[in-house]
Amino acid sequence: MGSTEDLDYPQIIFQYTNGFLVSKVLFTACELGVFDLLLESGEPLSSDAIAARLGTSPSGTERLLDACVGLKLLAVEVTGGGVYYRNTEISNLYLTKSSPKSQYHIMMYYSNTVYLCWHYLTDAVREGRNQYERAFGISSIDPFGAMYRSEEEMLKFMAGQNSIWSICGRDVLAAFDLSPFRHIYDLGGGGGALAQECVSVYPNSTVTIYDLPKVVQVAKEWFVPSEERRITFHEGKCQLLRRRVLSWALGDRGHISLLADLAEAGSLVAVSALVQPCLVKYLL
Ligand SMILES: C[S@@+](CC[C@H](N)C(=O)[O-])C[C@H]1O[C@@H](n2cnc3c(N)ncnc32)[C@H](O)[C@@H]1O
Known part of the structure; x- marks a missing residue:
């Protein structure tokens, strides 16, 4: 807006300055299981009861809970001289692990991976490269190698990606009428949440997910039911291969069918937003 008032009291500067504190309160409450506990308990709990159940310090817990109240992630009830906390509707829906719309996994990915990398943003800008090496001691040349530094991390990343589609997958797929396409190829399809939404929105379609071998194994084992x-x-x-042509190396067989072959009549090829820039950068 740029009004005099803004210049006298630079609210957005204060908001931006404190923004990371807000994120970390949210991540910490998720990680400690505050929202899960309050959902399971079925009734508001005191700060001491929450601390006892979570095995956390009474003073730290009370401060965290009050911060969550300030952020509207928890509500507070004062009865009979006692103070009791409960989830807000939005927390029940998005921050508890058991909810079908849970964002817990993407929160944990942000908290344990993204947050640590962003600590080195200044270095990233100076050097023009990602900061996995500084954050995790892992080579940053292959970003997915770093993101998938263990099977556990891979699982968390994939679950995190999937959780986003549980909110917006249907809208994305319904934004255009994809019903004329019988076969859909999802390059970098990861944990397959979008593919599952796709066959739900377009029951006559089939989807083939292309991804790295270990990702495919995890997707089959954890995310896409074999039936x-x-x-x-x-x-x-x-x-x-060239700026616009992707190829696919098929495991040990070593070769390669052009994307153009996949895009046969009646097929749609979806390329994961992050695959293409990453390939442009690292494989050209
Ligand atoms: C940002 S994730 C998106 C996953 C999925 N499309 C989704 O939205 O949930 C990018 C995906 O591309 C895959 N990927 C990255 N590099 C790849 C490569 N060279 N070949 C195949 N898949 C790759 C990753 O394993 C990951 O599943």
Whole structure:
């Protein structure tokens, strides 16, 4: 707005300055299981009861809970001289692990990976590269190698990606009428949440997910039920040949069918937003 008032009291500067504190309060309450506990308890709990159940300090817990109240993530009830905390509606829906719309996993990915990398933003800008090496001691040349530094991390990342689709997948898929496409190829399809939404919105479609071999294994084991016959997988490492042509290295067999072959009549090829820039950068 740029009004005199803004210049006298620079609210957005204060908001931006404290923004990371807000994120960390949210992440910490999620990580400690505050929202899960309050959902399971079925009744408001005192700060001491929450601390006892979570095994956390009474003083730290009370401060965290009050910060959550200030952020409207918890509500507080004062009865009979006691103070009791309960989840707000939005917390029940999005911050508890058991909710179908849970954002818990993406929160944990942000808290334990993204947050640590952003600590080195100044270095990233100076050097023009990601900061996995500083944050985790892992080579930053292959970002997915760093993100998938253990099977546990891979699982968390994939669950996090999936959780976003539980909110916006249907809207994205319904934004255009995809019903004329019988076969959909999802390059970098990860944990398959979008594919599952796709066959739900377009029951006559089939989706083939292309992704790295270990990602495909985890997706099959954890995320896509084997009885879902409309979703199949191809494992391999996608490579960029020229600026607009992707190829697919099929595991040990070493070769390669052009994307153009996939995009046969009646097929739609979706390329994960982050695959393409990453390939452009690292494989050209
Ligand atoms: C940002 S994630 C998106 C996942 C999925 N599309 C989603 O939205 O949930 C990018 C995906 O691309 C995959 N990927 C990255 N590099 C790849 C490569 N060279 N070949 C195949 N898949 C790759 C990753 O494993 C990951 O699943």
